[in-house]
Amino acid sequence: MARAWHLKSRPEGTPTADNFELKEIALPxxxxxxxxxxxxxxxxxxYMRGRMNxxxxxxxxxxxxxxxxxxxxxEVVESKxxxxxxGDLVLHMGGWRDEAVVPARAATRLPDLGAEPQRFLGxxxxxxxxxxxxxxxxxxxxxxxxxxxxxxxxxxGSVAVQIAKAKGMTVIGSxxxxxxxxxxxxxxxxxxxxxxxxxxxxxxxAAAPEGIDVYFDNVxxxxxxxxxxxxxxxxxxxxxxxxxxxxxREPSSLRFLMxxxxxxxxxxxxxxxxxQPRFDEFYRDMGAWLKxxxxxxxxxxxxxxxxxxxxxxxxxxxxxLGKMLVKL
Amino acid sequence: MARAWHLKSRPEGTPTADNFELKEIALPxxxxxxxxxxxxxxxxxxYMRGRMNxxxxxxxxxxxxxxxxxxxxxEVVESKxxxxxxGDLVLHMGGWRDEAVVPARAATRLPDLGAEPQRFLGxxxxxxxxxxxxxxxxxxxxxxxxxxxxxxxxxxGSVAVQIAKAKGMTVIGSxxxxxxxxxxxxxxxxxxxxxxxxxxxxxxxAAAPEGIDVYFDNVxxxxxxxxxxxxxxxxxxxxxxxxxxxxxREPSSLRFLMxxxxxxxxxxxxxxxxxQPRFDEFYRDMGAWLKxxxxxxxxxxxxxxxxxxxxxxxxxxxxxLGKMLVKL
Numbered sequence: 001m002a003r004a005w006h007l008k009s010r011p012e013g014t015p016t017a018d019n020f021e022l023k024e025i026a027l028p029x030x031x032x033x034x035x036x037x038x039x040x041x042x043x044x045x046x047y048m049r050g051r052m053n054x055x056x057x058x059x060x061x062x063x064x065x066x067x068x069x070x071x072x073x074x075e076v077v078e079s080k081x082x083x084x085x086x087g088d089l090v091l092h093m094g095g096w097r098d099e100a101v102v103p104a105r106a107a108t109r110l111p112d113l114g115a116e117p118q119r120f121l122g123x124x125x126x127x128x129x130x131x132x133x134x135x136x137x138x139x140x141x142x143x144x145x146x147x148x149x150x151x152x153x154x155x156x157g158s159v160a161v162q163i164a165k166a167k168g169m170t171v172i173g174s175x176x177x178x179x180x181x182x183x184x185x186x187x188x189x190x191x192x193x194x195x196x197x198x199x200x201x202x203x204x205x206a207a208a209p210e211g212i213d214v215y216f217d218n219v220x221x222x223x224x225x226x227x228x229x230x231x232x233x234x235x236x237x238x239x240x241x242x243x244x245x246x247x248x249r250e251p252s253s254l255r256f257l258m259x260x261x262x263x264x265x266x267x268x269x270x271x272x273x274x275x276q277p278r279f280d281e282f283y284r285d286m287g288a289w290l291k292x293x294x295x296x297x298x299x300x301x302x303x304x305x306x307x308x309x310x311x312x313x314x315x316x317x318x319x320x321l322g323k324m325l326v327k328l
Numbered sequence: 329m330a331r332a333w334h335l336k337s338r339p340e341g342t343p344t345a346d347n348f349e350l351k352e353i354a355l356p357x358x359x360x361x362x363x364x365x366x367x368x369x370x371x372x373x374x375y376m377r378g379r380m381n382x383x384x385x386x387x388x389x390x391x392x393x394x395x396x397x398x399x400x401x402x403e404v405v406e407s408k409x410x411x412x413x414x415g416d417l418v419l420h421m422g423g424w425r426d427e428a429v430v431p432a433r434a435a436t437r438l439p440d441l442g443a444e445p446q447r448f449l450g451x452x453x454x455x456x457x458x459x460x461x462x463x464x465x466x467x468x469x470x471x472x473x474x475x476x477x478x479x480x481x482x483x484x485g486s487v488a489v490q491i492a493k494a495k496g497m498t499v500i501g502s503x504x505x506x507x508x509x510x511x512x513x514x515x516x517x518x519x520x521x522x523x524x525x526x527x528x529x530x531x532x533x534a535a536a537p538e539g540i541d542v543y544f545d546n547v548x549x550x551x552x553x554x555x556x557x558x559x560x561x562x563x564x565x566x567x568x569x570x571x572x573x574x575x576x577r578e579p580s581s582l583r584f585l586m587x588x589x590x591x592x593x594x595x596x597x598x599x600x601x602x603x604q605p606r607f608d609e610f611y612r613d614m615g616a617w618l619k620x621x622x623x624x625x626x627x628x629x630x631x632x633x634x635x636x637x638x639x640x641x642x643x644x645x646x647x648x649l650g651k652m653l654v655k656l
Contacts, residue, residue, distance in 0.1 A: 050590075058590045220585070239588050252586075255579040257548070260567050260597035262386045267595040269588035 002027050004067040004097035005308055011052055014316055019052065020309040025067060027101045035090070035104050036078040042095045042305075042326040043071035043121040044312040045155070046243050058271055070095035071125065073110070073117050084109070091120050098305050098328055113287040116297075122323035123159055123290065123297045129282050130240060130272040131159035134216060136167075138270040139238035141214040143168035148208065148227055151218035152189060153180035155323040156240060158298055160216045161187045166294040169214075172207045174200065174223065176318050183298070183321050201226040214238070220245045221252055228256035231263040239269040243316070298322025330355050332395040332425035333636055339380055342644055347380065348637040353395060355429045363418070363432050364406040370423045370633075370654040371399035371449040372640040373483070374571050386599055398423035399453065401438070401445050412437070419448050426633050426656055441615040444625075450651035451487055451618065451625045457610050458568060458600040459487035462544060464495075466598040467566035469542040471496035476536065476555055479546035480517065481508035483651040484568060486626055488544045489515045494622040497542075500535045502528065502551065504646045511626070511649050529554040542566070548573045549580055556584035559591040567597040571644070626650025 001024045008021040030036055048070060051062045062068050072095035076088040081104030084090070092107040094100025110120050122128060134156075135141045147164045151157040152173025164171045165188040173184040174193040181192045191207040193200065204212075204226045211232035217224055220242025227237065245252060259265065275282070289295035300320040302311040308326050315324055329352045336349040358364055376398060379390045390396050400423035404416040409432030412418070420435040422428025438448050450456060462484075463469045475492045479485040480501025492499045493516040501512040502521040509520045519535040521528065532540075532554045541563055543555035548570025555565060573580060587593065603610070617623035628648040630639040636654050643652055 225579075241589065242586050245586055251553075251581045251583040253579045253581050254585075257580040257582075258570050258573055260595065261569065261599065263597065264599060264602065265595075265597050267588065267593075269591065269593050271589065271592060274592065 001025065002097050002099040003305060005305075006067050007052065007062040007064055010054060010064065011049075015049065015052060015313060017309050017313065020068075022306065025097075027099065030078055030080050030101060033081050033104055034101055035076050035081050035084050035107060036099065036101050037072075037074040037090060037092060037094060037107070038077050038099050039072045039074035039095065039097065039328050041073040041118040041121055042308060042328065043125070043127075044308065044315060044324050044326065045070065045127070046241055046315050048312065049316070058273070068096040069093050071121050072096075072100070073120055074100070079104070089117050091125065096308060111283055113283060113290075115287070115290060118299065118325055118327075119290070119297055121325060122155065122299055123295060124283070124286055126272045127155045127323055128159050128286055128295075129275060129279065130156045131163055131216075132282050132286060133272060133275040133278070134238040134240045134270055135160050135163055135214070137275070138240075138268045139214045139216060139236040141167070141169060141216075141236070144170075145213040146170045146172070146208060146210065146232075147214040147216065148172045148174070148204065148212045148230075149189075149216045149218075150174045150223040150227075151241075151243065152184045152187075152192070153318075153321055154218060155320065157216070157218050158184070158187055158322050159295060161189050162289070162295040165189075166289055172204070172212070174203075174219075180318070180321065187296070195223070201229055204230050211235075216240060217242070219243055224252075225254045225256050228254065228259045228265065231259055231265045233263050235263055235265045237265060237267045239267055300324050301327050303327050329353065330425050330427040331633060333633075334395055335380065335390040335392055338382060338392065339377075343377065343380060343641060345637050345641065348396075350634065353425075355427065358406055358408050358429060361409050361432055362429055363404050363409050363412050363435060364427065364429050365400075365402040365418060365420060365422060365435070366405050366427050367400045367402035367423065367425065367656055369401040369446040369449055370636060370656065371453070371455075372636065372643060372652050372654065373398065373455075374569055374643050376640065377644070386601070396424040397421050399449050400424075400428070401448055402428070407432070417445050419453065424636060439611055441611060441618075443615070443618060446627065446653055446655075447618070447625050449653060450483065450627055451623060452611070452614055454600045455483045455651050456487050456614055456623075457603060457607065458484045459491055459544075460610050460614060461600060461603040461606070462566040462568045462598055463488050463491055463542070465603070466568075466596045467542045467544060467564040469495070469497060469544075469564070472498075473541040474498045474500070474536060474538065474560075475542040475544065476500045476502070476532065476540045476558075477517075477544045477546075478502045478523075478551040478555075479569075479571065480512045480515075480520070481646075481649055482546060483648065485544070485546050486512070486515055486650045487623060489517050490617070490623040493517075494617055500532070500540070502531075502547075508646065508649065515624070523551070529557055532558050539563075544568060545570070547571055552580075553582045553584050556582065556587045556593065559587055559593045561591050563591055563593045565593060565595045567595055628652050629655050631655050
């Protein structure tokens with residue numbers, strides 16, 4: 001038997017602990033090409049909020065009464081698949097539970113980059129790759145650019161800040177509260193905005209008197225609007241997330257949308273999954289940055305399967321510095 | 329003496345005839361490098377609404393009590409500039425008046441494409457170039473794409489529809505009212521939406537059951553929101569204008585903005601002025617399409633300098649089919 005978190009009810013607005021239920025499930029017998037994995041680390045991510053709605057998106061919605069899923073790193077304990085043996089550490093999508101049976105083709109043996117296994121849920125995982133491809137491909141950010149990163153103390157934002165600095169950009173980061181702002185400063189950001197202390201438009205105008213060339217958007221809403229207001233000619237925005245809107249039932253209200261024309265702004269939404277074929281580039285650069293210390297792997301760790309919903313809900317309260325993880 | 333329209337007051341919201349005043353002005357003496365032009369055709373364009381506000385944009389605002397300006401085609405009547413002689417037909421920015429003294433370097437002799445002179449304010453001018461570069465460069469539209477064009481009976485939109493058809497795309501156009509919809513249909517659009525007859529989201533969902541690959545936005549607001557709702561993966565939007573917002577004092581409200589991520593949408597604002605170095609391509613293609621009949625030059629002509637404000641105000645009431653012009 002395994003224990004797995006199930007979706008008990010769909011949230012209206014911000015999710016609560018009541019939306020989740022931990023139940024025992026029988027694992028299916030191990031068919032040909034399958035592996036059984038004991039999870040060591042679970043990932044909780046903002047995008048999972050979208051899967052809690054009954055809405056078709058780039059990933060199907062979680063089903064009511066069914067186990068949830070998500071990124072996880074674990075150890076193979078039984079294998080009926082070529083190339084996988086007990087003891088192998090793998091990255092797979094059978095998260096939100098302590099043990100999973102998954103097809104081997106949907107699992108990845110952790111590449112040998114000399115890094116801790118949980119890094120592959122963070123800076124060396126889709127989180128880091130999101131920052132990497134979002135900044136360098138979707139926004140085509142380059143040396144000398146003035147870059148604004150929102151939610152800069154978050155999992156993706158904190159990596160984006162560090163990549164931008166490693167590549168010779170000027171970086172402005174926003175975060176909520178003194179402690180997080182200190183953290184963003186410690187990552188090397190040239191200016192830090194506490195969005196709780198003053199309206200973001202006012203703060204960004206002060207922090208970027210000459211405007212911005214690139215915006216890495218994790219927040220949407222008022223942050224996106226301020227970035228539009230400050231966009232320099234030919235600014236490029238990578239639209240990665242809109243955490244301000246995930247729980248909102250109001251439409252996005254943008255006063256400065258029309259600046260997209262006068263400033264010839266490019267907005268590009270992107271999903272990290274599309275970059276899977278280019279992960280070699282990412283592993284090469286990020287592996288090197290981790291070794292040199294140019295990128296640090298900040299993690300907020302919550303211990304115990306039982307606390308998985310708590311870790312997830314914390315994402316919407318700003319409880320994390322860097323990547324939020326559950327350690328089993 | 330020349331007669332020129334002056335900005336008498338700045339509009340709040342929709343402009344009215346009271347914002348304009350026709351006054352006689354003394355033309356400056358003809359300095360070295362200058363030409364005197366008698367205007368035959370004046371252009372009125374939606375972007376001029378922006379110049380009536382006291383706001384810095386990509387073109388400076390009109391000044392209170394000063395003559396307005398805009399695109400015009402006229403005949404040189406006196407020249408102190410090399411390469412310009414009386415009788416030459418030129419395109420220049422000394423519009424909103426019957427006669428102008430302009431620097432020759434800011435005027436263009438009409439290229440010999442065998443076309444009527446007023447075409448250079450329409451399909452062969454910035455209007456046509458806006459459709460051409462917006463569709464083919466900003467939106468990178470290509471054969472086989474499903475393209476949605478808003479304000480498809482307007483100056484830019486009607487050309488965008490025809491270029492899209494000439495290039496083998498499927499085209500959905502929106503316009504207001506039966507007559508305009510008939511016109512858009514006559515341009516070859518595969519489906520036409522009367523945005524006054526039903527909510528645009530509902531109509532677009534019906535007209536594009538498989539979604540859209542490209543959106544050519546002249547309208548913003550609810551049209552843009554519907555396009556986001558219907559965007560297929562990797563859709564590209566060329567943001568050309570937002571006439572719905574020019575007179576509005578409310579922020580843009582978008583319910584479907586978040587789809588930019590799931591569908592990896594790219595929004596690109598653009599200004600035709602940036603494409604000046606590539607006008608040869610445009611003249612080559614558009615000249616050929618005009619000759620072959622693939623693109624027709626629809627014009628709404630208002631006669632007489634006195635009626636220039638009327639022609640301009642008509643743009644916001646949907647009074648024009650194709651390019652709105654004033655004939656002197």
